[in-house]
Amino acid sequence: MSFDALLWLSFGGPEGPGEVMPFLENVTRGRGVPRERLAEVAEHYQHFGGISPINRLNREAIAAVEKELAAQGVDLPVYFGNRNWHPMVEDTLARMKADGVRRALVFPTSAYGGYSACRQYDEDIERARAAVGEGAPELTKLRQFFDHPLFVSAFADALRDAHKGLENARTVFTAHSVPDSADLAAGPPEEGGRRYSKQIAEAARLVAAEAGVAEYDVVWQSRSGPPQVPWLEPDIVDHLDALHAQGVPAVVVCPVGFVSDHLEVIWDLDNEAAERAAEHGMGFARVATPNADPRFAELVAELVREHLSGAPARKLSDFPAAGCTVNGAPCAVGCCQPVRRPSR
Numbered sequence: 001m002s003f004d005a006l007l008w009l010s011f012g013g014p015e016g017p018g019e020v021m022p023f024l025e026n027v028t029r030g031r032g033v034p035r036e037r038l039a040e041v042a043e044h045y046q047h048f049g050g051i052s053p054i055n056r057l058n059r060e061a062i063a064a065v066e067k068e069l070a071a072q073g074v075d076l077p078v079y080f081g082n083r084n085w086h087p088m089v090e091d092t093l094a095r096m097k098a099d100g101v102r103r104a105l106v107f108p109t110s111a112y113g114g115y116s117a118c119r120q121y122d123e124d125i126e127r128a129r130a131a132v133g134e135g136a137p138e139l140t141k142l143r144q145f146f147d148h149p150l151f152v153s154a155f156a157d158a159l160r161d162a163h164k165g166l167e168n169a170r171t172v173f174t175a176h177s178v179p180d181s182a183d184l185a186a187g188p189p190e191e192g193g194r195r196y197s198k199q200i201a202e203a204a205r206l207v208a209a210e211a212g213v214a215e216y217d218v219v220w221q222s223r224s225g226p227p228q229v230p231w232l233e234p235d236i237v238d239h240l241d242a243l244h245a246q247g248v249p250a251v252v253v254c255p256v257g258f259v260s261d262h263l264e265v266i267w268d269l270d271n272e273a274a275e276r277a278a279e280h281g282m283g284f285a286r287v288a289t290p291n292a293d294p295r296f297a298e299l300v301a302e303l304v305r306e307h308l309s310g311a312p313a314r315k316l317s318d319f320p321a322a323g324c325t326v327n328g329a330p331c332a333v334g335c336c337q338p339v340r341r342p343s344r
């Protein structure tokens with residue numbers, strides 16, 4: 001099978017104050033996020049002039065990947081499309097069709113399984129192809145990469161760096177919380193669910209092992225939704241209280257659930273979590289995400305070449321290689337069914 005392009009598929013984020021609310025309305029369309037939560041999140045964006053770094057970080061990563069592909073002799077133009085903000089993936093796919101692209105690989109900017117991290121990107125692919133209609137390029141999504149040696153070693157080196165200058169700091173891995181029901185539905189039903197939280201735990205274990213960190217915790221961040229609906233816990237901020245009560249003097253926080261320093265990292269960790277640590281007089285350092293590491297571009301190029309050559313997946317865990325789908329079809333029957341949530 002030959003491919004004409006690589007589509008970089010991401011979440012999207014606003015690039016000015018007037019874009020924040022329309023962006024948030026796109027994100028939460030039909031998803032039962034309370035209005036108060038939206039107003040609160042809008043404020044986080046407005047702290048940064050209404051600009052999320054995510055689009056800029058994606059453009060920088062794409063430039064690095066274009067270079068890397070060219071250096072490896074892979075001739076694939078890279079296109080950029082988002083789920084929630086411009087460039088919208090529907091528009092990008094229309095442009096790809098106009099450029100004569102018939103078949104493209106898709107790199108989703110999430111390393112994990114589960115509804116929000118994997119299946120929802122399949123839905124984006126389906127929706128974009130439906131919007132383009134007749135002659136829409138065929139889209140093959142690349143696999144999940146949370147256990148890829150390049151992903152793990154980029155985080156491991158950054159974790160070691162973050163520990164420099166902080167004595168006796170506890171390592172705390174964090175990822176985006178999801179509703180407990182969504183985690184329970186993550187993966188093919190025969191696997192028993194919780195593919196998302198199990199993969200996060202596995203990535204944390206692999207990164208800690210490579211960095212030589214013996215003791216660590218895995219916690220969650222950025223929950224939304226009504227308080228009576230259970231999400232994955234504990235929350236990072238509550239966890240800092242607990243560590244302080246245990247006499248832990250400092251923390252190194254590793255956002256293993258994300259690939260770049262977007263808003264949920266620079267606000268929820270660098271602001272909220274850092275502030276709570278300061279209130280407790282605890283030392284605080286945040287581990288860099290892999291986006292800007294040269295290994296990230298290498299990783300993407302390697303995933304492309306792995307797919308083109310049919311080589312076995314290079315990975316550090318025993319988890320099945322998953323997430324590689326065609327035209328947005330689910331990984332397996334019943335995999336990561338979206339769970340409808342009550343709005344209050």
Ligand SMILES: CC1=C(CCC(=O)O)c2cc3nc(cc4[nH]c(cc5[nH]c(cc1n2)c(C)c5CCC(=O)O)c(CCC(=O)O)c4C)C(CCC(=O)O)=C3C
Nearest residue numbers: 011013027031041052054110116117176178224262263264
């Ligand atoms: C698992 C996961 C990832 C990691 C995988 C991946 O990277 O894809 C992720 C990434 C991101 N989440 C992001 C932003 C938001 N996520 C929201 C809401 C939600 N996220 C959820 C889960 C995840 N989210 C869930 C279960 C919700 C509840 C509502 C719903 O099911 O949709 C909301 C709405 C307000 C709120 O509820 O906080 C916003 C604004 C941004 C962009 C940040 C920027 O702009 O820089 C990024 C990269």
Ligand SMILES: [Fe+2]
Nearest residue numbers: 116176222264
């Ligand atoms: Fe999110």
